[in-house]
Amino acid sequence: MFTSAAEAVLPLSRPAGQWRVHKFGGSSVADATCFRRVADILEADPEPRLGVVLSACKGVTDSLLGLVVLAEARDPAVAEKLAAVQHKHAGIAAELLGAAERDAFVAQLAEDCRDLAGLLQAVALLRRAGQDIRDLVSGYGEIWSTRLFSRYLRERNRRPGEVRWMDARDVVVVEWSALGPAVQWEASQQRLDALVPATGFQGTLVITGYIASDARGIQTTLGRNGSDFSGSIFGALLAASEIIIWTDVDGVLSADPRKVPDAQVIDSLSYNEAMELAYFGAKVIHPQTMAPAVSREIPIWIRNTFSSDKAGTQICANPTSTLAVKGITSIEDVALVNLEGAGMIGVPGTAQRLFGALRDAQISVIVISQGSSEHSICFAIPAVQAEAAEQAVRRAFDAELREGQIQRVEVTLGCAILAVVGDGMAGTHGVAAKVFSALGDASVNIRAIAQGASERNISVVIDGRNSARALRAVHSGFYLSPNTISIGLIGPGVVGRVLLEQLATQLDHLRSEARLDLRVRGIASSKQMYLVDGEVDLSRWREDFTANAVPLDLDVFEKHIHADHLPHAIIVDSTASSDVAARYTRWLGAGIHVVTPNKKANSAPLAQFHGMHRARREAGSHYLYEATVGAGLPVIQTLRDLRQTGDTLRSIEGIFSGTLAYLFNRFDGTQPFSAIVADAKARGYTEPDPRDDLSGMDVARKLTILAREAGLDIEMSEVEVESLVPASLQDGTPEAFMAGLPAFDAVMAQRLAEARAAGQVLRYVARLDMANRKATVQLASLDGTHAFAHMALTDNIVRYETARYCDNPLIVQGPGAGPEVTAGGVFGDLLRCAAFLGAKL
Numbered sequence: 001m002f003t004s005a006a007e008a009v010l011p012l013s014r015p016a017g018q019w020r021v022h023k024f025g026g027s028s029v030a031d032a033t034c035f036r037r038v039a040d041i042l043e044a045d046p047e048p049r050l051g052v053v054l055s056a057c058k059g060v061t062d063s064l065l066g067l068v069v070l071a072e073a074r075d076p077a078v079a080e081k082l083a084a085v086q087h088k089h090a091g092i093a094a095e096l097l098g099a100a101e102r103d104a105f106v107a108q109l110a111e112d113c114r115d116l117a118g119l120l121q122a123v124a125l126l127r128r129a130g131q132d133i134r135d136l137v138s139g140y141g142e143i144w145s146t147r148l149f150s151r152y153l154r155e156r157n158r159r160p161g162e163v164r165w166m167d168a169r170d171v172v173v174v175e176w177s178a179l180g181p182a183v184q185w186e187a188s189q190q191r192l193d194a195l196v197p198a199t200g201f202q203g204t205l206v207i208t209g210y211i212a213s214d215a216r217g218i219q220t221t222l223g224r225n226g227s228d229f230s231g232s233i234f235g236a237l238l239a240a241s242e243i244i245i246w247t248d249v250d251g252v253l254s255a256d257p258r259k260v261p262d263a264q265v266i267d268s269l270s271y272n273e274a275m276e277l278a279y280f281g282a283k284v285i286h287p288q289t290m291a292p293a294v295s296r297e298i299p300i301w302i303r304n305t306f307s308s309d310k311a312g313t314q315i316c317a318n319p320t321s322t323l324a325v326k327g328i329t330s331i332e333d334v335a336l337v338n339l340e341g342a343g344m345i346g347v348p349g350t351a352q353r354l355f356g357a358l359r360d361a362q363i364s365v366i367v368i369s370q371g372s373s374e375h376s377i378c379f380a381i382p383a384v385q386a387e388a389a390e391q392a393v394r395r396a397f398d399a400e401l402r403e404g405q406i407q408r409v410e411v412t413l414g415c416a417i418l419a420v421v422g423d424g425m426a427g428t429h430g431v432a433a434k435v436f437s438a439l440g441d442a443s444v445n446i447r448a449i450a451q452g453a454s455e456r457n458i459s460v461v462i463d464g465r466n467s468a469r470a471l472r473a474v475h476s477g478f479y480l481s482p483n484t485i486s487i488g489l490i491g492p493g494v495v496g497r498v499l500l501e502q503l504a505t506q507l508d509h510l511r512s513e514a515r516l517d518l519r520v521r522g523i524a525s526s527k528q529m530y531l532v533d534g535e536v537d538l539s540r541w542r543e544d545f546t547a548n549a550v551p552l553d554l555d556v557f558e559k560h561i562h563a564d565h566l567p568h569a570i571i572v573d574s575t576a577s578s579d580v581a582a583r584y585t586r587w588l589g590a591g592i593h594v595v596t597p598n599k600k601a602n603s604a605p606l607a608q609f610h611g612m613h614r615a616r617r618e619a620g621s622h623y624l625y626e627a628t629v630g631a632g633l634p635v636i637q638t639l640r641d642l643r644q645t646g647d648t649l650r651s652i653e654g655i656f657s658g659t660l661a662y663l664f665n666r667f668d669g670t671q672p673f674s675a676i677v678a679d680a681k682a683r684g685y686t687e688p689d690p691r692d693d694l695s696g697m698d699v700a701r702k703l704t705i706l707a708r709e710a711g712l713d714i715e716m717s718e719v720e721v722e723s724l725v726p727a728s729l730q731d732g733t734p735e736a737f738m739a740g741l742p743a744f745d746a747v748m749a750q751r752l753a754e755a756r757a758a759g760q761v762l763r764y765v766a767r768l769d770m771a772n773r774k775a776t777v778q779l780a781s782l783d784g785t786h787a788f789a790h791m792a793l794t795d796n797i798v799r800y801e802t803a804r805y806c807d808n809p810l811i812v813q814g815p816g817a818g819p820e821v822t823a824g825g826v827f828g829d830l831l832r833c834a835a836f837l838g839a840k841l
Contacts, residue, residue, distance in 0.1 A: 014198035016296075019238040021051040023209065023231030027248040028305040029145050030058035032095035035152060041246070041308050043158040048202045050159070051234045053209045054149055055227040056141025057092070060085060061210075064138045067116070071123040078120055086113045089144050093151075101151045108147065112140060135221045139211040142227065143167070150206035161203030169219055171195065172212035172233055180288055181222050183233055184215065192237045207234055228289040232300070236292035243293055244301040244312075245285060251302045251313030255328050255475045256283070259468045261533065261565050264479050265312070266326050268319035270423050273326045276457050280329045280419035285315065324424035324431060325478045330471050331366060334415040335386035336447055336461050339393060340376035341406030351377060357396035363389050367417055367459050369448040378448050380461050386411050415447065416467040420458045420474060432458055434477050441567070442466075442473035443591065443619075472565035483515055483839040486569045487830075488522040488561035492545070495597060496523075496574035498823035504538035506827075516839045518830070522561050526575075527552050531560045554583065562592050568837050572826060573598045582608070588623055589615035593837075595829045597627035597822055602708065603701040603716050609708065622833050627825035629656060629702045630796045630816045638812055639709050639800065647802045649710050652768040654798035655788055656702040658817025659686050659693040660764040662794045664779075667762065673748035674741040681738070685794065685817075689734040694724040696764070700777045703766040706798075707775055710768065714775060722778035724764070755781040761789045787811055794818070 022045075024038050042050060055061075063085050070078040086109060093105045116137065123129045129137075150165040171191045174181040196205065209227030214220050222229045228245055235243040249257075251265040252274070269277075271294045275287040285300065293300050294317075303312035344350050351370070354377060358365060367380040381389050390411050400406040418439075425431045432451070435458055439446060448461040462470050476484060489496055503520065510516040519535040528549035530536070537544060562569040571587055573580050573596040581601035584594050585608070601612060602625055616623050629635045635654075642649060655661050662685050666676045677694075680686050686693050700719040707714045726744050729737045755762050760781040765788065767776050782788055787809075791797055796816020801809040815821045835841050 014193070014239050016239040017241040019049045019051055019235075019240040020045065020047040021053065021231055021235040021238060021240045021243045022246060023053040023227060023243065024055065024246045024305060025227065025248070026055040026058040026061070028246050029054055029056075029149070032092045034305070035092065035096055035149060037305060037308075038149070038246075039153055039156055039158075041305065042153065042204065043156070044308075047241075048160050049238075050204045051207055051238050051240065052149075052204060053207045053227060053231040053234060054142060054145045055209050057088065057145050060088070060141035060145075061138050064141055065134060067120055068123060068129045068134055068137055071120040072127055072129055074124045074127070078124070079117070082113060082117060082120070086110070089148065093148055096148070096152045098155060101155055105148055105151055109144060112144070116140065132218060132220075135211075136219050139169075139208075139219055139221060142208040142210045146206050146208045153204065153206065159204050161201075163204045163206065166195065166205045166207045168208045168211055168230060168234075169213045171237070172222075172230070173215060174212045174220060174222065175215060176220065181212070181220070181229075183292070185236075187215075188233070189237055196238075205234075225286045225289055228285055232289050232292045232298075235298050235300075236296050239296070240298055242299045242301060244303055246303055246305040248304065248306060249283070249302075250304045250307055250310050252277070252315070252327070253283070254326070254479050255471055256330075259330075259565075260328075260472050260475045261563075262476065262479065265310075266321065266323070267311070268314040268316065268321040269326050270319050271315060271317060272456060273319075273421055273423055274315045276419070276421040277327045277329055280331055280417065280421070280457075280459070290315065319423075322424075323422065323478075324428045325420055325422040326424075327421050328471060328475045328478070329419050329421070330467050331417040331419075332464060332467060333383040334366065334380050334417050334461065334464070335383045335389070336378055336380050336412040336415045337386070337389055337393065338376055338378040338408070338410040338412070339397070339406065340408050340410070341400065342375065344375060344377070344406065353396050354393065357392045358389060361388055361392035363392065367448065367450045367461060369450045369461075378461075380415065380417055380448065383413055383415075386413060412447065414464045415461050416464040416470075418460050418462055418467070418470050418474065420478075421456060423456055425456060425458070435460070435474055438473045438477035438567070439470055441620075442469050444470040444473065469564045472563075473567065476565065476567040483834055483837060484517040484567055485519065485834060485837070486561050486563050486566040487518055487520045487572060488524065488557060488569070489520060489572045489574060490524045490557075490580055491574035491577075492523050492525060492541075493574065494819045495822045495826065496572075498819040499572070499574060499826050500538055500541060502823055502827050507538070514839055514841050516831075516834050516841065518834070519566070521563070522557055524552055524554070524557050525549075526577075529553070529557050531557070554580075558583075558587065558590075558592070562590060568593065570595055570830065570833060572596065572830070574826065576600065578604070584623070585612040585615045588612060588621040589619050591619050591621055593622040593624075593833050595624045595826060595833055597625070597631070597826055599628045599698070599701045599705060601625075602628060603704040606713055606715060622836050624829035624833055625705075626829050626832075627822050629705055630798065630812070630814075630825075631658075631818065632821040632825035632828065633796060633798075633812055633814050633816055635796075635798050635812055636706070636709055638798075638810070639706060642800060642802055642804075642810075643711065647804045649770050649800065649802050650806070651770060651801045652703075652706055652710065652766075652798065653788075653801075654703075654706075654766050654796070655763055655791070656699045656766055656796055656798070656816065657693060657764060658794040658796060658815070659690075660699070661791065661796065661816075664762050664764060665791070665793050667748070667752060669749065669752055669756075672742060672745040674738075674745050677741060678738060689737070691725045691730070691734070691737055696721045696723050696777045699764065699766050700775075703768060703775050703777060707768050710770065712768075712770070712773060714773070719775040719777060721776075724779065751779065759784055761786075763788045 089109055090106050093102045154163040173184040173187040209230040210221055231243055253263040255263040257263040278287050297317045299314055299316040301312050301314055363385045365379045370377045393409050397406050420435055444462055444466045446460045450459045521535055522531045529552045530545040530549045570593045578600045581598050584601050626636050663676055677690055681690055700721045704716045729740045763782050765780040797813040799809045799811050
């Protein structure tokens, strides 16, 4: 009677815990350097008794199986390919071994290759090779790697005791069945005990992986991943304290790193968690491989040969990890089959008939989901079996389909299954909610849901096209800060530069105190962009930008910032570009949040403006633009609060230009107006061309923004603007303008004198009359008691008159210009956006 590998092995026949078993994969023994690294690892292990299982050198098993295929085709290249395999091993031996050991190994290798050549010649004559031939040929890889390594380790002479080569064919007896190779534990234990006594031996066994013998003594293999299985088998036979699987990754990862760049090493897993992850496609040790270790509760470690200092992942009966979710993985190329009909409700045996039909058709079901109404049953299967499954179901329910008791058998191709696995999910509130919320935020639709009673696994069927995005979104929800935000900054000029400086001082604090992970991953100027996969080093971004920037491509910039593996993306536009603002609709529609002080989008033609906000609403994106009016002052938020709390807005008055506020605060008749403009320009208070300030168009743009925020559909062209630029000076260079401006000082002096005569002051004021839908921007004479008459030099001020604030209007006042306060306003919007996305600030 043969036992399955998954069944319990025999009781221990030797003391437990006196051996440690190491298994090294093909990448770990790829060349001479790798062999040296493996020897270093083993020599650093203080355990006096080691079992060391090796795979074939990287690529050798495939090469050997390829020889069989060539021989079947009578391809003359078979001799050349065999010589290449021989040369590879002889070359490694030449690098590692002294003359005597090398010559002995090479002579044995040559003899094996002659035997192989004869065997392949027989295959060529027959034009076919049975499985026994393939097993025999492919098994040479492990024989050669272990013979070579045992000679090398013995020659180094740094391990205690003897170094003994062990041929697993002399120990492991298996019998193949439909479930795979079943280890014959009693026979295998007896053979090992005869070769290595239970007590007394100290040293290192170098053991061939992958190969074994059947009950007749004929060589066979343990199938793909067979060397891992060998490690587990010898761990059980030797009653090892632990089994260490050495590979080329740092441990079991929380997701496939090819799809999720932020995948992390899981510190520890239970056997059941590892099996669930492996079933759903994760690169974990195969469940069958673990079975012998599970039976004796031997911990299994997954570690990296190339980073042996890293702890790796422990798979054991009682893991210590505090993570509720251990991994997120997916199965691609899945079909979803749905059986639906009113005639199924309350009818016993429907599910039995359905799955019996699938069993008879030898179709494997991955996931099953059934509603409590019993109106439908859906299940997921490999896509290649979709047609056969549909036919099997239709045959099984042919009568019900013809009679209308079952309405449809529907097959949906192109699906994928996303699985979230973790023992800690059981009884933990909010896990499922986090999964579904992450998928919803990523705009991934769920077609079916399955969760077992153990609560160890939540599986969802989704559109296969969304697989990578879904995997990244859910992974980020559990393994990144839930508030990780990918940020792209366009416009590292005056304001953008200061914003980066402000961010640099606060990132560590935000991460430690608020778990807010703001990652600036791209910076773009008008002609170049600098992109990084991780995040920009803000302490040296200028140098890195200069050294690494590439020509600007906003499509590439957008795709990079909107990375699937990060939960959220924000583009900060610190330019004054209409072309950049025109992209907001696309960005917001794609789920990218936008934060900006750029006024061009909110004062654009109404069709563009409404289209942008429609895209924002449909995608659920956030668009924050407080700094477009009043820099860091809460001008827009105050207006929004008034309206959203039911107040009725009557009028808005304001001084929205710090430059013009400065000019008219200074213009008291002691100096000509042109001299004050020249002084302001020299101080950097004006734009390089002061006409940009004096034209009043910037103020008109801000008033348009507030009017629209107040609920008026108003075009900027409807704003009546009084320009302070004389008509004769509208054209020409800034220098020509400044040279010609003194000719108009008398006009401005006259305006000032008239205002003073009436006990008034001059201020450049924007006004919005809600009742009459009238917007004006002009130089106004205000009473000396007016709120705008006495203000700091460069302040902005806005005055809201509402139904609530009528006798005493609400005023917001403060610095409304300058890079520091504007950047601070943008930073504030960034933090508000993060709060909308769930950050606890």
